Amino acid sequence: MTATLEAPPKNRRLVFPFTAIVGQEQMKLALLLNVIDPKIGGVMIMGDRGTGKSTTIRALADLLPEIEVAENDPYNSSATDFELMGDEVKEKIQNGEQVAIARKKVPMVDLPLGATEDRVCGTIDIEKALSEGVKAFEPGLLAKANRGILYVDEVNLLDDHLVDVLLDSAASGWNTVEREGISIRHPARFVLVGSGNPEEGELRPQLLDRFGMHAEIRTVKEPDLRVQIVEQRAEFDRNPQEFMAKYKEKQEELQRKLVDAQNLLPQVTIDYDIRVKISEICSELDVDGLRGDIVTNRAAKAIAAFESRTEVTVDDIRRVMPLCLRHRLRKDPLETIDSGYKVEKSINRVFGLEVTE
Missing domain, CATH: 1.10.8.80 (Magnesium chelatase subunit I, C-Terminal domain)
Structure with a gap:
């Protein structure tokens, strides 16, 4: 679920490269723009089954450059940007303490359909808090997704209340958990990506409106393109390393483009x-x-x-x-x-x- 420190290439699970994905230009553009400016507010991708929605989103997370985080911090806190820090890291820096920095892949968190609110937001151990006087907080999926991508497949089948929680966190950049008068909050800035099949029901208009962008994708009809997609997938499954090597330059070029765009955006x-x-x-x-x-x-x-x-x-x-x-x-x-x-x-x-x- 959560990213770990960069492993040697041979140990990393290989993901189909983003630059090798054929077609679905609208979906790819919407995802890239949200990476450049996460404040756009996420993407809702609606389309037929088997059109590469999940593959594209995982490929995007894999494409993104590593981020610097405070070591062993459950929220992927930045060690330099106060807006992206959990309270513990902020306290250390304000007290003049040294914070060790680690590098890790951008986290990509899959939200399971049956997830409870506690699993998503995190839980407070009330007993421990009352008996030991400490804020005993068990972080949830929103904490793991901070500074990364939170992907909800079949978002139209998710409980409306949970969708509301996700959208509130994505919009405010913070997650607040309150139990029995104890309140904990932590940074939760992520690109929210939802996908679904319109045949399985629409999302309520007031929830749909909260997604920044909406991409509709259809099954590719051209026989030549379909053959190309099938052949590419077969080639990747046969020898992932070799296939990745073919697209290494394109991947690095797109990664540079995204970083340059993030730096240029304020101007x-x-x-x-x-x-x-x-x-x-x-x-x-x-x-x-x-x-x-x-x-x-x-x-x-x-x-x-x-x-x-x-x-x-x-x-x-x-x-x-x-x-x-x-x-x-x-x-x-x-x-x-x-x-x-x-x-x-x-x-x-x-x-x-x-x-x-």
């Missing part, structure tokens, strides 16, 4: 006119609240940084806005039109990009 700007038009589109599409406007602005900046630019273009908006808005539109049960198409139509009209038939 990216959006022209005032473009911001007004983003809000005009959200208003025209009758999107409730302001989350749509905020997420579109963040995602547009992230894609500009990813492409080494410091100014957002209209094309950036065109690429990210359907991902940011399609799940926020009010559903009309009689409508067969894809909501992504409605967003694109509105973008074309507001930005004067209308295509003549």
Whole structure:
């Protein structure tokens, strides 16, 4: 579940490389943008079974560069950034104590469907707290996922209350556990990725709205592409090391690109006119609240940084806005039109990009 200190390559479980994944461009883009700016608010991936959702998410976690953490800290606390520290590490630093630093892979935590709230949030041992006067806290999955990726497969089958807890932590960056008047909080900043199959039920609109982006993926139809995917998978299963070596350069290049984008992000700007038009589109599409406007602005900046630019273009908006808005539109049960198409139509009209038939 949780990442450990970097093991020699031969001992590490090999994961299918992210750069080798064919198709599903929307899903890959949404995931990369959330890694560049986790404040976008996570990704909901809805699509058919067997379309590589889990494979892609594990490949992304494996691709990310190692992070520096305070040694033996259950929350993967940073030893330099106060925002990413648990209280114990913060106390040590404030007292002038030395904190040992270790490097580890970005944690990737899978949330099992039957997980209880205690398993997710952590538990307080009340007896120990009362008898020994210490805050006896057993960290949960949110602690392990701090500074990493929390993946919930079949999120539409998860208890609504648990989804609420996850979304609250993802939005605030903190997890608070309260039992019998004892309160513990720890950092819980992670990229929340949910996936599901629409045939098994939709997520409630108010929960869906809390996910920053929404990618819809379909089974690849082109026979040539399907053959390529099957052959790649067979090649990877036959000799993972050799297959990984083929993509090593591409993986390293994408990893560098992501790090550069994270560093460049604070310098990216959006022209005032473009911001007004983003809000005009959200208003025209009758999107409730302001989350749509905020997420579109963040995602547009992230894609500009990813492409080494410091100014957002209209094309950036065109690429990210359907991902940011399609799940926020009010559903009309009689409508067969894809909501992504409605967003694109509105973008074309507001930005004067209308295509003549």
